[in-house]
Amino acid sequence: xxxxxxxxxxxxxxxxxxxxPDEYQKILDLIGREPTYTELGIFSAMWNEHCSxxxxxxxxxxxxxxxxxxxxxxxxxxxxxxxxxxxxxxxKMESHNHPSFIEPYQGxxxxxxxxxxDVFTMGARPVAAMNALRFGAPDHEKTRxxxxxxxxxxxxxxxxxxxxxVGGEVEFDARYNGNNLVNAFAAGLADxxxxxxxxxxxxxxxxxxxxxxxGRDGVGGAxxxxxxxxxxxxxxxxxxQVGDPFTEKRLLEACLELMATGAVIAIQDMGAAGxxxxxxxxxxxxxxxxxxxxxxxxxxxxxxxxxEMMLSExxxxxxxxxxxxxxxxxxxxxxxxxxxxATVGKTTDDLRFRVLWQGEEVANLPIxxxxxxxxxxxxxxxxxxxxxxxxxxxxxxxxxxxALLRLVGGHQxxxxxxxxxxxxxxxxxxxxxxxxGDAGVIRVEGHQTKALAFSSDVTPRYCEADPYEGGKQAxxxxxxxxxxxxxxxxxxxxxxxxxNPERPEIMGQLVFAIKGIGEACxxxxxxxxxxxxxxxxxxxGRGILPTPTIGGVGLLPDWSRMARxxxxxxxxxxxLVGAPENWGGHLGQSIYMRDLHERRDGPPPPVDLAHERKTxxxxxxxxxxxxxxxxxxxxxxxxxxxLAEMAISGGIGATVDQPQNHDPIATFFGEDQGRYLVxxxxxxxxxxxxxxxxxxxxxxxxxxxxxxxLQLGAARAVPVAALASAFESWFPNFMRDxxx
Amino acid sequence: xxxxxxxxxxxxxxxxMIAALTKISGSAPQTxxxxxADLPDTDLIVIPGGFSYGDYLRCGAIAxxxxxMDKVRERAARGVRVLGVCNGFQILIEAGLLxxxxxxxxxxxxxxxxxxxEVVNAETDFTRHYTRGQILRCPVAHHDGNYFADAExxxxxxxxxRVAFRYAEGTNPNGSIxxxxxxxxxxxxxxGLMPHPExxxxxxxxxxxxxxxxxxxxxxxx
Numbered sequence: 029x030x031x032x033x034x035x036x037x038x039x040x041x042x043x044x045x046x047x048x049p050d051e052y053q054k055i056l057d058l059i060g061r062e063p064t065y066t067e068l069g070i071f072s073a074m075w076n077e078h079c080s081x082x083x084x085x086x087x088x089x090x091x092x093x094x095x096x097x098x099x100x101x102x103x104x105x106x107x108x109x110x111x112x113x114x115x116x117x118x119x120k121m122e123s124h125n126h127p128s129f130i131e132p133y134q135g136x137x138x139x140x141x142x143x144x145x146d147v148f149t150m151g152a153r154p155v156a157a158m159n160a161l162r163f164g165a166p167d168h169e170k171t172r173x174x175x176x177x178x179x180x181x182x183x184x185x186x187x188x189x190x191x192x193x194v195g196g197e198v199e200f201d202a203r204y205n206g207n208n209l210v211n212a213f214a215a216g217l218a219d220x221x222x223x224x225x226x227x228x229x230x231x232x233x234x235x236x237x238x239x240x241x242x243g244r245d246g247v248g249g250a251x252x253x254x255x256x257x258x259x260x261x262x263x264x265x266x267x268x269q270v271g272d273p274f275t276e277k278r279l280l281e282a283c284l285e286l287m288a289t290g291a292v293i294a295i296q297d298m299g300a301a302g303x304x305x306x307x308x309x310x311x312x313x314x315x316x317x318x319x320x321x322x323x324x325x326x327x328x329x330x331x332x333x334x335x336e337m338m339l340s341e342x343x344x345x346x347x348x349x350x351x352x353x354x355x356x357x358x359x360x361x362x363x364x365x366x367x368x369x370a371t372v373g374k375t376t377d378d379l380r381f382r383v384l385w386q387g388e389e390v391a392n393l394p395i396x397x398x399x400x401x402x403x404x405x406x407x408x409x410x411x412x413x414x415x416x417x418x419x420x421x422x423x424x425x426x427x428x429x430x431a432l433l434r435l436v437g438g439h440q441x442x443x444x445x446x447x448x449x450x451x452x453x454x455x456x457x458x459x460x461x462x463x464x465g466d467a468g469v470i471r472v473e474g475h476q477t478k479a480l481a482f483s484s485d486v487t488p489r490y491c492e493a494d495p496y497e498g499g500k501q502a503x504x505x506x507x508x509x510x511x512x513x514x515x516x517x518x519x520x521x522x523x524x525x526x527x528n529p530e531r532p533e534i535m536g537q538l539v540f541a542i543k544g545i546g547e548a549c550x551x552x553x554x555x556x557x558x559x560x561x562x563x564x565x566x567x568x569g570r571g572i573l574p575t576p577t578i579g580g581v582g583l584l585p586d587w588s589r590m591a592r593x594x595x596x597x598x599x600x601x602x603x604l605v606g607a608p609e610n611w612g613g614h615l616g617q618s619i620y621m622r623d624l625h626e627r628r629d630g631p632p633p634p635v636d637l638a639h640e641r642k643t644x645x646x647x648x649x650x651x652x653x654x655x656x657x658x659x660x661x662x663x664x665x666x667x668x669x670x671l672a673e674m675a676i677s678g679g680i681g682a683t684v685d686q687p688q689n690h691d692p693i694a695t696f697f698g699e700d701q702g703r704y705l706v707x708x709x710x711x712x713x714x715x716x717x718x719x720x721x722x723x724x725x726x727x728x729x730x731x732x733x734x735x736x737x738l739q740l741g742a743a744r745a746v747p748v749a750a751l752a753s754a755f756e757s758w759f760p761n762f763m764r765d766x767x768x
Numbered sequence: 769x770x771x772x773x774x775x776x777x778x779x780x781x782x783x784x785m786i787a788a789l790t791k792i793s794g795s796a797p798q799t800x801x802x803x804x805a806d807l808p809d810t811d812l813i814v815i816p817g818g819f820s821y822g823d824y825l826r827c828g829a830i831a832x833x834x835x836x837m838d839k840v841r842e843r844a845a846r847g848v849r850v851l852g853v854c855n856g857f858q859i860l861i862e863a864g865l866l867x868x869x870x871x872x873x874x875x876x877x878x879x880x881x882x883x884x885x886e887v888v889n890a891e892t893d894f895t896r897h898y899t900r901g902q903i904l905r906c907p908v909a910h911h912d913g914n915y916f917a918d919a920e921x922x923x924x925x926x927x928x929x930r931v932a933f934r935y936a937e938g939t940n941p942n943g944s945i946x947x948x949x950x951x952x953x954x955x956x957x958x959x960g961l962m963p964h965p966e967x968x969x970x971x972x973x974x975x976x977x978x979x980x981x982x983x984x985x986x987x988x989x990x
Contacts, residue, residue, distance in 0.1 A: 183878050187909070190780025274778045274822025364803075365777065452880045452909045454967045457784045459784040471972055587972070 033334060033390045033738045044510045045072035051403050055439050058397050066334045066383065066390040068746040073301030073339055074308060077563050083529035084561045085665035087542045088251055095555045097518055097585030099220060105146040105297065106216075108223055108556025109519045111583055115472065117480060118152040119179075119215035121160075121523040121579040123562035127268040128210040132177025136210050137185035137271040139344050143214040144189060144621065145297040147282045149346065151224040151287050152216025155456060156470050157186050159212050160197040160523070160577045161447075164205030166439050166762055171200070181271075182212070183450040188273035189280070192459050195482050197577075200439050200487070206567025211523040217472065224287060226296040228305075228314035228375050228502070230347045233293065233306070235318060235373035236355070238362055239279045239345040241328035242303070245269045246341025275344040275367070282365040283346065289361070291354035292503060298345040304338045306347040307373070311395045316402060317376035318395060322385040326368040327568040330677050334385035349375060356720040409535035414494050414514065418616045418630035420691070428668070428692050428743035431624055435665045436672050437639035437696070437754030439762070446759035464677070465593045466512040466661055469584065480586035481515035481565025487663070488573035490632030494618050495574055499544025500635040504701060506580040507552050508661045511644040513681040514590045515582025517552065522578055527571025529563045537574040538563075545576060551637035554580065583738035591651045591659035598734040600657055601713045602682060603727045604667065605720070606643035606703040610687045611667065611728065613694030619664050620697035633701045640702045646725045647704045655712050662703040668696035668740055670705050675738045676752045684731030686741025696740050707733055769986050771797035771812040774840070776831040779818030779855060781964065788966035789814070792982040793931075800836070807839040810848070810984055817854030817909075819963060827870065827912045828858030837863045840923075849893055849985060850958040854910055857950070857960030866953055866960045868917035868924070873910070874943025880909040883939035883964060885949055887932045892956045895932060897980040904933075904977040906963040908941050913962035915944035925951055932959055 035041070042052045045068055047110040055063055055071050063071060077083060093101035099116055100108035124139025140157065147154050159182050164171045175198075186193055192212065238251040246269035271659035286292060294314065296306040300318040303320070311318035332340075350358055355371070362369035372691040376382075381398060383391035435441050448463040460479055468482040476666050490639035491498030504521065510517040522545060549556055584590055604611055615621055616630020658678065662670045667684075675681055686692050706727075708716055713729065720727035737745035773791055775782045782799070784939070789797045798808050818893055821830035831837070837859070844850045844865055850861035860866045885906045887898040898904070917925065922945065925931055932950040940947045942962070950961025965978030 180877070187878055187880075187911075188778070188780070188822065190818065272822065274819060274824065276775050277780060277819075364801075431794060449881050450878045452878070453878060454907050454909060454964070455784065457967050457973065460972060696967055 033065050037062055037068060040483055045069065046076050047072055051075060054403065057061050058401060059393060062690065064390055066338055067393060068337045068391065069196065069306050069339050070391055073304045074398045075402045078300055079305055082403045083407050083563060084524065084538060085404050086406055087539055090542065091546045091556045092549045093555050093557060095519065095553060101557050102559060104225055105149045106658050107519060107521060108608060109557060109581065110220060113475065114220050116218050116220045117215055117581055118147050118150050118218055119213065119521055119581055120558035121211055121521040122146065123523055124210045124212060125207065125525065125562050125565055128178055129208050131268040132174050133181035133184065134268055134270050136178040136181030137752065138269045138343055139212040140182055140185040141211050141271045142299050142662055143212040143278050144191065144276065145299065147214045147216040148283055149224065149295050149297040151222050152218035152285060153192045153215040155216050155458065156215045156468065156482050157191045157193045157213060158195040158468065158482055158484045158579060159193065159210065162199045162201065162204045162209040162575060164200065164208065165202040168202065168205045172763060178210055179447050179450050185271050187452040189277050190455050192453050192455050192470065193448065194453060194459060194470060195463050195484060198447055199261050200445050201573055203573045207565045207572050209525050209572065209575055211577045213521065215482065215581060219506045224292055224295050226294055226309050226313055228294040228310040228316050230293060231316065231375055231377045233349050233375045234352055234355055234371045235375065236350050237325055237368065237370045237372040239367055240275045240342060241326040241368055242334055242337055242340050243328045243342045244332065244340060247336055253572045268640055269343050270341050275519040278365040278367055279346065282362050282367055286358050286361045288656050289354060289357055289420055291350050291358045291489060292348055293351060294349040296347050298347060300341065302340050302342065302345065308395055308398045310347065310349060311375065311381060312399045314489055317378040317380045318373060319376055319382045322375040322383060324370050324372045326370050328438065329625065334383060334390040338383065338398045342447050354700040405667060407529050407535045408532045408540045409739060410532045412495050412536050412540055415629060415631050415710065417733065423615055423691060423693055424625045426624065426694060428696055428740055429746050431620060431697065432668045432672060432740065433747060433750065434624060434753050435619060435669055437758050438623050439758060440623055441665050441669055441674050442758030443755050445758065446758065446763055458484055460587055460590065461592060463514065466509040469513055469587065469590060470589055477586040477588065479583040479584040479590065481513045481584060483509035485509060486575055486577045486579060488575045489617050489622065489628065491541055491574040491576065493632050495540035496544040496701045497577045497632050497634055498574065499541035499576055500548040500637065501632065501701060502576055502578045503545050503548035503552065503554060504635045504637065504640050505663060506578040507554055508579050508644060510582030511648050512591060512661045513584065514648055515584045516519065516648065517554050517580055517582045519555050519557045520549065520578050520580040522556050522576060524559065525560045525565055525572065525575040525577065526563050527566045534571055541574055541576045548635065548637055552641055553718065565657065589654055591656050593660040593674055594658055595674050595680040595707060595733045596657040596678060597679060600707040600733045601729055602684060602733060603706045603708065604730045604732045605705060605706050605725060605727045606639065607726045607728050608700055610690045611695055611700040611730065612700035612703065613690065614700045615694055615698050617700045618697055633699050635701045643702050643704065643725055646720065646723055647706060650706060650716065655708050655710060655716060657707045658707045660705045662705065664699065665695045666699045672738055672751050674705060675748045676755050679748065680733050681735040681737045681748050682733045683739045684730055684741065692741050692743065738749045769793065769812055770810040771814060771818060772800050772808050772845050773797045773814045773925040774800045774802065774836060776802045776820035776834065778820045778822050779816055781817035781854065781966065784966045785814055785853065788969050788982055791969065792979060793986040802836050807836065807843065812849045812851065813840055813843060815852040815856030815859050818854055820859065828855060828862040829858045832862030841865065844958055847957055851894065853964060853966065854962055857962055858912065860958065860960045865958050866951055867921050868915055870879040870912050871914040871916055872912050873914050878911040879941045881941060882907050883963065884936040885933045885939055886936040888934050889929045891908055892952060894959045894981060894984055897984040903936050904967060905975050906965055906968050906977060907974035910962055910964045913942040913944065915948045917945065922946060929955065933961055
């Protein structure tokens with residue numbers, strides 16, 4: 029296939045680039061002539077939803093993005109947050125949903141590669157990764173194939189690169205049958221005075237291409253990711269990139285070595301829409317033009333056209349502006365690591381983005397307008413309607429012990445060991461808490477006591493029923509998970525996965541979820557410092573559950589005062605901190621109703637942010653004072669499931685009471701928010717209860733740890749071994765006999 | 769004791785290994801880049817874990833044919849102690865310094881978890897701070913750790929006390945024959961093992977069972 033630059037621009041060609049007629053008219057008005065074929069490709073790359081955020085920008089602006097610790101909020105490759113002692117944590121979460129559905133291994137692998145690159149582009153060495161994965165129903169014919177491929181791809185890339193995966197989520201729902209979600213998070217550490225940005229400075233300076241060679245893989249990937257899927261999905265495989273973690277690892281080491289020489293003025297990784305986005309970004313941010321000579325770009329395929337080179341999404345590539353007097357030293361670093369290094373252009377003062385190819389100028393566009401003038405829509409939306417409350421009389425009953433065993437051994441709660449044992453969780457030697465607890469924790473290398481906690485959270489079924497409360501809940505749960513380790517939540521990244529924003533009911537979900545997220549972030553002083561939006565997650569007109577994933581980071585001043593979820597000793601008192609009257613009982617949108625009774629009715633549990641904060645601060649205080657011996661937040665499956673998880677993790681049973689004249693199903697499986705289970709030694713009980721009462725925090729003493737069984741109120745005791753067996757069996761049984 | 773750590777492109781547990789050697793011996797090992805002309809004069813050479821050359825072709829195959837490995841073979845022949853962990857073990861096998869082969873895990877999947885190791889031979893420079901039959905905790909993290917050797921080789925390894933560590937208590941994570949986790953060369957001066965003792969040497973790791981290997985080598989008490 030040859031793609032000539034003088035190819036005629038027809039309405040069909042414009043449409044196939046994902047540009048609407050009015051958007052094309054805007055291009056004509058901006059440049060005053062018909063674009064060349066390459067220019068059309070550049071516009072389609074810059075103006076698609078994935079790169080321009082044209083449907084979400086209006087609403088994203090409402091999120092709180094600053095705070096005393098925020099060094100860099102959204103707009104750079106990743107957010108930067110001060111952790112004291114001259115160090116910063118740099119992090120972001122990004123989706124790779126569409127590619128992972130088309131080609132699960134490579135789609136997931138390159139998702140991990142892309143987010144790692146975002147982090148080390150800023151000068152940080154990646155120290156932790158997470159991934160939030162959502163698949164179709166377990167019994168759907170494609171699910172096991174996708175789980176197997178995505179998990180292997182995440183591991184294949186992250187393990188070889190050498191970053192510990194410390195947390196994440198795996199969830200199943202039929203609404204993801206035709207469109208799974210792969211949200212990859214990465215965090216890196218850097219010194220606050222050695223952070224690198226994408227803004228170019230200085231005229232006539234060399235623009236240098238680094239890393240892997242350019243091929244035809246991924247041409248048009250960002251445009252593909254901004255469209256819905258139809259039945260022709262299998263034909264889109266060529267738009268998925270292929271990852272090479274070996275090159276990425278060398279690129280990391282080479283970049284960090286190069287940055288240490290002082291040669292780097294600006295740096296931008298080539299992610300979506302590769303060379304186009306990175307060059308435009310560096311120039312536009314620095315109020316400079318960029319001239320690229322494509323004949324100097326290292327290629328791995330013959331006869332590549334300008335169009336293909338500008339839109340290629342080949343992985344493991346970087347673009348930099350370097351100090352000219354340090355170019356030779358920089359070249360040496362890259363030759364040591366056996367990576368390509370080519371000066372492919374220069375900065376100019378004319379604010380044009382000019383692309384030369386075989387002696388011909390194939391593009392000449394106003395560089396600022398490519399980003400600034402991208403369409404922005406205030407798409408129509410309708411306010412979601414909250415479901416009617418679930419009547420108390422309408423709660424289906426069953427044996428509490430049976431329900432517990434079925435939930436613990438069901439797809440929502442069961443152990444994700446099958447997944448996370450395929451990830452290297454230990455590399456770098458700093459992992460303090462591995463996946464399976466409330467949050468992953470790593471110590472800060474080079475510091476005696478400091479540690480960082482990471483958690484990724486969202487409850488899509490809550491968001492579906494009430495996007496506003498669901499948005500709040502995603503933030504609150506992330507904040508709570510970090511708190512449950514003893515960490516102070518610092519900041520978060522959001523990865524907003526929704527359906528087609530051109531449908532008002534989907535746009536309504538997005539608008540209200542962002543409102544909820546914003547309100548919770550403000551109330552909890554938990555700013556959003558980076559993020560990503562993935563829209564058009566639909567197949568044949570059916571959208572996914574609205575899924576605004578929140579990835580949060582927290583700081584522990586001293587990891588010797590850190591809590592884990594497992595019961596730590598026999599005969600300890602169990603407190604239900606933050607409990608409402610009767611300990612709770614909200615069954616709307618609970619997994620008890622959904623997974624045991626096939627009911628998805630009722631509103632999700634509301635989140636009281638003031639209560640959330642007061643409760644969390646109290647729990648963190650207990651951990652830091654050394655009073656709490658184990659802590660677990662309550663989420664899916666409520667009190668019963670949380671107790672079971674603490675028992676399984678610690679290998680110790682417990683006996684708990686139940687409130688009189690209250691439905692035990694509601695008590696043990698209600699999913700009321702803002703609650704933690706905390707264990708303390710018996711000797712500390714009186715003092716702790718007095719302190720809770722003084723602060724106005726509800727902390728009923730609900731039972732004791734000990735023995736080999738878990739007894740919930742009047743229900744029959746369930747052996748911890750039986751719980752553990754149910755908990756550990758579901759995933760291996762589900763994946764049995766699948767090829768790797 | 770002076771130690772050198774050899775780094776090939778794609779290795780990624782080099783930093784973990786350097787940290788372990790430094791913390792246990794009190795001084796940092798020398799780091800040798802695979803293209804360096806000289807291998808410093810040391811008593812111990814370590815090849816750490818990772819994915820040298822991306823595991824392309826076959827794990828360890830490309831690194832094993834690197835010129836620096838000729839020097840490692842020379843030193844090994846002179847009795848310098850050589851330790852290869854994970855990818856380092858794969859490289860030592862590919863370089864002909866240890867017998868057998870490391871195949872893809874039986875599960876066909878990467879596996880990262882803690883296993884139990886039995887110390888089979890505690891009378892070597894690598895294991896003298898352990899006792900024979902001692903059961904250790906130790907993490908593994910690999911995709912190709914399924915040890916195999918033909919019957920004759922296996923009989924020699926077993927008969928000559930050249931099995932260093934065996935997966936114990938049913939924790940064999942990869943299908944290795946005879947539960948073999950680590951082996952010596954004939955003179956017991958070269959050790960290769962799949963598990964990562966360097967990731968279990970301090971309280972922050974949740975245990976210190978890995979220290980014994982390094983303290984045995986470095987001549988200090990665990």
